[in-house]
Amino acid sequence: MRKVLVFILVSVFFLNASLYADVFLASYEEIKSAYDLVGYTWNSEKVPRIFVKSIPEEIKKLEGVERRQFFIKLILPLVLLENEKISAEHDMIVPVAAKKEWNAEDVKIISGIAEKYNIIDEGQDISAITEDEKEKIRYFLDHKIRPVPPAIAIGQAALESGWGTSRFVFEGNNLFGHVSPDPTKGIKPKNWSGKQRHIRIFDSIQDSISAYMLNLNRNRAYNKFRWYRRTHPNNLSKMAEGFDKYAIIKEAYVGRLQSVMFKFGVYKINNAKLDSGESANIIEKISQPYIN
Numbered sequence: 001m002r003k004v005l006v007f008i009l010v011s012v013f014f015l016n017a018s019l020y021a022d023v024f025l026a027s028y029e030e031i032k033s034a035y036d037l038v039g040y041t042w043n044s045e046k047v048p049r050i051f052v053k054s055i056p057e058e059i060k061k062l063e064g065v066e067r068r069q070f071f072i073k074l075i076l077p078l079v080l081l082e083n084e085k086i087s088a089e090h091d092m093i094v095p096v097a098a099k100k101e102w103n104a105e106d107v108k109i110i111s112g113i114a115e116k117y118n119i120i121d122e123g124q125d126i127s128a129i130t131e132d133e134k135e136k137i138r139y140f141l142d143h144k145i146r147p148v149p150p151a152i153a154i155g156q157a158a159l160e161s162g163w164g165t166s167r168f169v170f171e172g173n174n175l176f177g178h179v180s181p182d183p184t185k186g187i188k189p190k191n192w193s194g195k196q197r198h199i200r201i202f203d204s205i206q207d208s209i210s211a212y213m214l215n216l217n218r219n220r221a222y223n224k225f226r227w228y229r230r231t232h233p234n235n236l237s238k239m240a241e242g243f244d245k246y247a248i249i250k251e252a253y254v255g256r257l258q259s260v261m262f263k264f265g266v267y268k269i270n271n272a273k274l275d276s277g278e279s280a281n282i283i284e285k286i287s288q289p290y291i292n
Contacts, residue, residue: 022049022081028058035073042069043268046275047077053204054173055164068264071164075157075175075205076150080274082209083147086217089113090145097138102127110137117144118218143230144217151236151270153209155260156243159253172201175208178215221245236267 025031031052034040038048052074062070093113096106107127114120119140126137157175161168168174172187179197180186186198202208216222225242232238240257247253261267 022051024051024053026053026056028056031056031074032070040073042072042076043265043272045272047080047272049077049081049274051077051081051206053206055169055205057170059164067163067165068158071158072154072266072269074164075154075209076269076272077274078206078209079148079150079153080272082206082213083150084274085210086145086147086213090142093141093145094138097134097141102134110141113145114141116214116218117141118220119144143226146217146226146229148213148216149229149236149239149270150272151261151267152239152257153212154269155240155257155266156212156246157209158260158264158266159256168199169205172199173205173208174199174202175205176212178202178208178211236261236270 023034025034031050034050035048038050040048040050055071055074059067059070059074093110097110099106102110104127111120111124111126114126114137115122115124117140119137120126126133129137158164160166160176161174164175166174168177168187174187178200180200181197183197186200188198192198200211202211216225222242222245224244225239228235228239228242237258240254240261243257244250244254249256
């Protein structure tokens with residue numbers, strides 16, 4: 001039986017007072033073998049901490065159900081990892097902002113995050129604001145810094161990237177069609193003129209997902225999505241209605257997103273969680289760096 005060498009990069013980070021080992025894999029055969037080894041399926045409730053930097057081009061050779069399920073398995077761990085980071089940021093900043101009095105360090109921390117999420121203007125001085133103004137900041141820190149439901153993220157990634165087959169995915173690790181702020185840089189779509197913005201290039205798929213989630217959590221175009229996320233947290237169809245401004249096709253886009261989530265079973269992964277690291281450690285602790 002053919003042996004596939006698995007190149008493993010172990011990245012250890014601190015989160016919720018626990019250490020986790022994350023495994024990053026590169027080629028299609030490495031990824032598929034690792035998934036088989038730990039029994040990871042597209043609708044697993046516990047998702048192994050096995051991540052990819054880029055989508056392997058072999059996904060284009062897959063068809064139908066096989067391609068969709070492989071795409072979900074690739075992207076879901078990255079979505080859950082990004083949601084972990086967002087939750088950690090939320091759990092850090094909300095207690096700081098809840099203080100009756102903000103000292104200089106509190107103001108510095110709150111200002112940085114409030115600017116990041118477009119809650120205050122860049123450079124705005126909040127050291128001497130009123131209590132009502134503080135309450136507004138507290139509300140929006142809690143309201144905006146929240147995870148994006150996995151089914152929403154996977155559904156949009158599938159729509160925007162053709163289930164991972166867009167050339168922008170392979171040339172720029174760009175899942176969601178983000179454009180470059182510099183119109184002279186990035187990937188030029190074939191039907192665009194030189195004056196239009198090009199498609200942004202990311203270092204990794206994770207960076208693309210990070211930019212996507214930050215966009216949803218701070219852009220005023222998605223106020224409705226954030227409100228439905230807060231008021232209808234278990235209603236994916238309702239939350240999808242908040243994306244009527246995501247694309248030029250407006251309400252038609254909402255229908256497409258709902259169709260992807262429910263026609264192809266993407267909604268089933270919405271309660272998935274990253275596991276504690278044991279599955280990844282199975283690979284890390286193999287006596288030889290090979291998977292049959």
